[in-house]
Amino acid sequence: MSKVAQQNSTPAISVIHTQAHASGLQQVPQLVPAGPGGGGKAVPPSKQSKKSSPMDRNSDEYRQRRERNNMAVKKSRLKSKQKAQDTLQRVNQLKEENERLEAKIKLLTKELSVLKDLFLEHAHNLADNVQPGGTDSPATTPDNTGQ
Amino acid sequence: MSKVAQQNSTPAISVIHTQAHASGLQQVPQLVPAGPGGGGKAVPPSKQSKKSSPMDRNSDEYRQRRERNNMAVKKSRLKSKQKAQDTLQRVNQLKEENERLEAKIKLLTKELSVLKDLFLEHAHNLADNVQPGGTDSPATTPDNTGQ
DNA sequence: TATAATTGCGCAATGA
DNA sequence: CTCATTGCGCAATTAT
Numbered sequence: 001m002s003k004v005a006q007q008n009s010t011p012a013i014s015v016i017h018t019q020a021h022a023s024g025l026q027q028v029p030q031l032v033p034a035g036p037g038g039g040g041k042a043v044p045p046s047k048q049s050k051k052s053s054p055m056d057r058n059s060d061e062y063r064q065r066r067e068r069n070n071m072a073v074k075k076s077r078l079k080s081k082q083k084a085q086d087t088l089q090r091v092n093q094l095k096e097e098n099e100r101l102e103a104k105i106k107l108l109t110k111e112l113s114v115l116k117d118l119f120l121e122h123a124h125n126l127a128d129n130v131q132p133g134g135t136d137s138p139a140t141t142p143d144n145t146g147q
Numbered sequence: 148m149s150k151v152a153q154q155n156s157t158p159a160i161s162v163i164h165t166q167a168h169a170s171g172l173q174q175v176p177q178l179v180p181a182g183p184g185g186g187g188k189a190v191p192p193s194k195q196s197k198k199s200s201p202m203d204r205n206s207d208e209y210r211q212r213r214e215r216n217n218m219a220v221k222k223s224r225l226k227s228k229q230k231a232q233d234t235l236q237r238v239n240q241l242k243e244e245n246e247r248l249e250a251k252i253k254l255l256t257k258e259l260s261v262l263k264d265l266f267l268e269h270a271h272n273l274a275d276n277v278q279p280g281g282t283d284s285p286a287t288t289p290d291n292t293g294q
Numbered sequence: 295t296a297t298a299a300t301t302g303c304g305c306a307a308t309g310a
Numbered sequence: 311c312t313c314a315t316t317g318c319g320c321a322a323t324t325a326t
Binding site: 071075 | 312314315
């Protein structure tokens with residue numbers, strides 16, 4: 001449980017990896033040695049291009065992509081949490097409905113029981129007052145003892 | 148899903164985050180300077196104590212704590228995922244049971260219906276065999292045994 | 295006080 | 311290529 005009272009890193013982000021770190025350990029990855037365009041030829045639709053380079057962390061491109069990804073991540077995680085919460089809610093909903101259904105079953109069962117009893121009573125009355133050659137079917141006792 | 152074979156973590160401390168993490172850079176509130184409170188005098192059990200040093204990332208203590216925390220984080224997340232999965236499973240379970248219950252209700256309802264019909268039939272038979280005028284229920288043959 | 299558990303966040307690899 | 315997911319580590323906070 002946590003109400004979370006974080007008010008720390010708000011704008012910080014930008015300051016974070018602006019470039020070097022206080023620690024001075026900002027080991028900047030070696031830059032691209034010869035670069036792909038060594039000869040000035042850009043290989044348009046093929047491999048062997050921007051990959052294999054450490055890519056400058058200072059690059060504007062880089063920062064931009066990072067920021068975008070960060071947004072995406074945030075979004076995704078939010079969505080994820082939402083979904084989880086929904087699922088949880090669904091559980092409660094189902095539990096409720098479950099109880100409702102069970103109550104209904106109980107009711108129906110009782111009703112059935114009553115009717116059956118009435119039936120039996122009637123059958124007995126008939127048997128007692130009516131002579132053989134009766135009319136209807138007295139032994140219609142559909143029993144249900146399943147599930 | 149990703150099988151990703153990251154180069155870090157698992158194996159005990161490697162060359163990875165010896166200092167400047169090639170990857171997980173993070174800002175370091177490297178402040179050590181002037182003590183916080185202008186005075187330096189404060190309540191006994193209060194500020195001004197530990198967090199004064201940047202804490203060497205090289206420190207053995209540091210690395211050890213990091214590793215422990217990483218384990219804890221991993222564990223916690225695993226647990227979290229497990230819980231989520233369980234919840235999802237629960238939903239399915241509940242859904243199944245719900246269907247089962249609904250089926251039962253349907254059955255009971257039908258049974259009830261049948262019994263009621265039988266009752267009605269019976270009532271009609273009685274009505275046919277008895278002189279007209281005897282509507283259904285309320286007609287409890289008023290009569291006059293007296294005269 | 296120390297330690298473990300959570301949580302927000304950014305990074306990078308990978309999936310779509 | 312861009313966006314979405316996901317595993318992972320860091321650090322701050324909270325719970326034990």
